[in-house]
Amino acid sequence: MDQKSLKEQVLKVLENNHVGTLATVEKNKPHSRYMTFFNDDLKLYTPTSKQTYKVEELEENPYVHILLGYNGDGRGDAYVEAEGKTVINEDQELKKKLWNEEMKPWIESPDDPDYVVLEIDLSMVRFMNGNDHSGEVLEL
Numbered sequence: 001m002d003q004k005s006l007k008e009q010v011l012k013v014l015e016n017n018h019v020g021t022l023a024t025v026e027k028n029k030p031h032s033r034y035m036t037f038f039n040d041d042l043k044l045y046t047p048t049s050k051q052t053y054k055v056e057e058l059e060e061n062p063y064v065h066i067l068l069g070y071n072g073d074g075r076g077d078a079y080v081e082a083e084g085k086t087v088i089n090e091d092q093e094l095k096k097k098l099w100n101e102e103m104k105p106w107i108e109s110p111d112d113p114d115y116v117v118l119e120i121d122l123s124m125v126r127f128m129n130g131n132d133h134s135g136e137v138l139e140l
Contacts, residue, residue, distance in 0.1 A: 013069040020068035024057040084122040
């Protein structure tokens, strides 16, 4: 698949799958959890609270691994494996844009002082669709 078509397929997965795993590093070991992701082209965003282990872990090591897209329907499901570097973003406009009522159990409002957005600049994206066991890497 050419890079343009590959990017279109990757973006389709990112735009249609918002829940995935985020792996950070804790004491030189992986630590994964489910998160909600939003994308702007190939940049990912995930809202969280400053009062979480993941923020502490990212302050020590900003590199993450993300899995998005597998729906469990079968071997041909498209999904994305991605690596990137995270910045903790406190921009109020971005927080307002991403906040929704479903976040209330963790984040009171867009003005919650503990609310931050993890901004992830991807450095590697592998599109997996079941047809090629190694996947196809999108050049970034």
